[in-house]
Amino acid sequence: MEVIATIVAVVLAAPLVLMTATFAIEVIAGLRATPTARDGAIDVPETVIVMPAHDEATIIAATLTRLLPELPPTHRVLVVADNCDDDTADIAERAGAGVLRRNDPTRRGKGYALAHARDHLAAAPPAVVMVLDADGATDRESLVAMARAAATRPVQAVNLLSPDLAAAPMVQVSNFAFVIKNLIRQRGLWRLAGRVNLTGTGMAFPWPVFRDAGLATADIVEDLALGLELARRGQLPGFAADATVWSAASSAEGTLKQRTRWEGGFLATSRTRALPAIGAALRAGDLRGLWAGLSLAVPPLTLLLLLDAAGLMLLALLALAGASAWPAVLLATLLLLSLVALAVAWARVGRPFLSGAAAARLPLYILWKIPLYLGLARKRPTSWLRAGR
Structure with missing residues (x-):
């Protein structure tokens, strides 16, 4: 016994x-922090920032107001208003961004929005395509660092939620878990495996990689799946440790909703x-x-x-x-x-x-x-x- x-x-x-x-x-x-590798001697490649947006009329103007002044001369923003029932597209245009409108209720999801942007860019492709969420914020140095790093391989920036010590305790704990996943464990994975996971916002690709990627999918963790597929092809995503992209922290209800999406998709993929x-x-x-x-x-x-x-x-x-x-x-x-x-x-x-x-x-x-x-x-x-x- x-x-x-x-x-x-x-x-x-x-x-x-x-x-x-x-x-x-x-x-x-x-x-331990990852050493940064800023090299001012490297030219900043032409970059298009693709921003998928689904019914983001309440925040898209503020996002673009923060982002557009930070753009290096080599960068421009392309908002993909995907299956929107509001005026996201009109607001983005008035803010000064390029806009694509996409309406296809049978094929919904961020992956389809990215594929739509790729088809539009194919006629005159940039050197680098960067992806930022519609609530994202970053700075010029991070944009330059991501673009330079992505000239030769796909990369992922540090993706964090904006800290808010006045938020509900459950939101704070969830935000800290995000730090562990997207900063600490990404550093460890980079050191131990020579690659990182893509996290959806703050990821950047050389045009040939973006052109050939399997984007048109309804996978709810399309970023994770895309990084795994690129790694399988030998295109290991690198870590742009000197670039940070911030997303807005959510309410307790919104946090639970988003964790349900991400964790459910992650467990299925795992x-x-x-x-x-x-x-x-x-x-x-x-x-x-x-x-x-x-x-x-x-x-x-x-x-x-x-x-x-x-x-x-x-x-x-x-x-x-x-x-x-x-x-x-x-x-x-x-x-x-x-x-x-x-x-x-x-x-x-x-x-x-x-x-x-x-x-x-x-x-x-x-x-x-x-x-x-x-x-x-x-x-x-x-x-x-x-x-x-």
Whole structure:
């Protein structure tokens, strides 16, 4: 009986140990800032910033008012008003941006909007195509850095939510989780795998890569899927660590809606692509590709913590039934290491995003997310959702 209980404990603990170890190592690797590589001797390539916009009349003017004065002389903005029922297109034109109108109710989604822009640009293509969301903000130095980096390979800038310590605690915790995903873990992935994930806004491509990319898709995490497809072709997305793109933080309701979209899409992509990527890397002896596959297998932070907590409880029960305690001890150690790494990340870069008082409510945030995961277990979101502004 004890042998059987130990075997069950090992089988239960193995995937949790692997995912938690991957998360901890990646966070630790990302704690140190990535050296920047600004080179003023390199010409800034001609760049078109494509901005997909679906019913963004309430914010598009403010976005363009911030962005247009920051444009280098080599850059211009092209707004794709996609299946809009409001006057997004007219407002964008009055603000001074180029505008494309797209109406196709049967093919909805950001991927189709990007493909529409690509078809329009094909007659006179720029050197670089950059993608910014309709609520995005950045600065001239970041635009220049992204354009230069994307002259030779696809790249992703640091994509963060604007910090707001006056926001609801659940929003602050979610914004900090965004910092872990899009800054700390991206740094770690870049160091360990030589590539990063595309995150939808602040990504840039050489024209030949953008021209040949599989954009016309309704995938709700089209950015993640696109980065994985480019990596499969050998066009590994690089990390433009000296460029930052900011998006507006949302309300608690909007945050939950957007996390539902992203996490549902991520989990679906992870289930279908992580194991094949790991297997392919093992067959090829590609250690960096192996790490990228392992990283893709790690669930979102809150879900990982929930799984570890549930796993530890089951392992404790198995230990009481006679199983070895080592699987539980190993998992608990890795979980503690992960929490320490998160605390260090908060101390170094997370304070503007998460107050100490809000951090103390992390257990409530985890409970807040449980209905989300129960909903995802029943039905994966399939539409192009945007957070409430």
